[in-house]
Amino acid sequence: DARVTQTPRHKVTEMGQEVTMRCQPILGHNTVFWYRQTMMQGLELLAYFRNRAPLDDSGMPKDRFSAEMPDATLATLKIQPSEPRDSAVYFCASGLVHASPGFYNEQFFGPGTRLTVL
Amino acid sequence: LAKTTQPISMDSYEGQEVNITCSHNNIATNDYITWYQQFPSQGPRFIIQGYKTKVTNEVASLFIPADRKSSTLSLPRVSLSDTAVYYCLVGDKAGGGNKLTFGTGTQLKVEL
Numbered sequence: 001d002a003r004v005t006q007t008p009r010h011k012v013t014e015m016g017q018e019v020t021m022r023c024q025p026i027l028g029h030n031t032v033f034w035y036r037q038t039m040m041q042g043l044e045l046l047a048y049f050r051n052r053a054p055l056d057d058s059g060m061p062k063d064r065f066s067a068e069m070p071d072a073t074l075a076t077l078k079i080q081p082s083e084p085r086d087s088a089v090y091f092c093a094s095g096l097v098h099a100s101p102g103f104y105n106e107q108f109f110g111p112g113t114r115l116t117v118l
Numbered sequence: 119l120a121k122t123t124q125p126i127s128m129d130s131y132e133g134q135e136v137n138i139t140c141s142h143n144n145i146a147t148n149d150y151i152t153w154y155q156q157f158p159s160q161g162p163r164f165i166i167q168g169y170k171t172k173v174t175n176e177v178a179s180l181f182i183p184a185d186r187k188s189s190t191l192s193l194p195r196v197s198l199s200d201t202a203v204y205y206c207l208v209g210d211k212a213g214g215g216n217k218l219t220f221g222t223g224t225q226l227k228v229e230l
Contacts, residue, residue, distance in 0.1 A: 004161075033218075043162070043205065043220040056217065091161050106152065109161025 002026045004110035006092050012116045018080040021113045023092030024073055031097040032075045033107060034060075034067055038088045046090075049075065050097060082117045089114050122208055122221040129227050136193045138224045140206035143187050149209030151182060151189045156203045156223075165204075166191070193226075201228045 005024045013019055025032050033048040047057035052069040060067065064083070069075045079086055093107035123141045130136045142151070150169050154162035166173060168180040168189070179192040193200060206221040 035220075042222055045218045045220075048218075058217070093161070106164050106167055107162075109163065112159075112161055 006110035016081040021077045023075040025094030029094035033093040035091040036088045084117045124221040124224045127225040138191045142208045146209040152207045153191045154205045
């Protein structure tokens with residue numbers, strides 16, 4: 001049963017520290033998404049990649065967040081420096097998305113990384 | 119950026135049919151509408167997806183009117199285990215069709 005895996009599952013850090021979250025998408029999926037979930041804002045799309053190329057990262061604070069896919073089996077989301085307002089659950093999702101005829105939105109979500117910035 | 123809205127919460131009893139509506143006025147022409155279910159401490163899980171009219175699978179039905187500015191997820195004969203938060207997901211025309219927007223989520227509570 002193929003699944004998206006995320007590490008770490010929980011992270012507690014202090015303000016100003018660098019945080020790196022990792023995601024292993026399902027083998028064969030061509031699109032990886034990063035989301036943030038908070039009580040106040042709900043689920044927000046931060047960035048996504050197709051075939052490892054960034055398609056949209058307009059949801060990310062550019063000055064402190066960065067997302068990369070060094071290879072097809074690994075996606076990373078980094079926050080540097082972290083701030084208390086970054087505390088949230090960060091989800092990675094992967095999917096097989098077709099550009100035509102439309103955007104096929106079935107995504108498979110990982111269990112999330114719960115980040116607490118003190 | 120367009121907002122995708124849903125009722126905050128709904129209550130139901132076991133065995134009843136539940137209909138949850140999502141409003142998405144700025145849906146892009148080629149975008150699909152997808153619904154997800156989320157339990158506490160888990161990632162969302164795919165339920166159903168459609169483009170127009172009606173789609174049915176083994177767990178739900180999805181009704182989409184001709185103008186596609188809304189959609190309704192229908193859960194037949196709910197049980198206690200259907201207690202969860204339900205989200206719709208659509209593309210956003212304001213973002214050029216490439217901005218995915220989750221709805222605000224509907225907390226469904228099913229009681230005996």
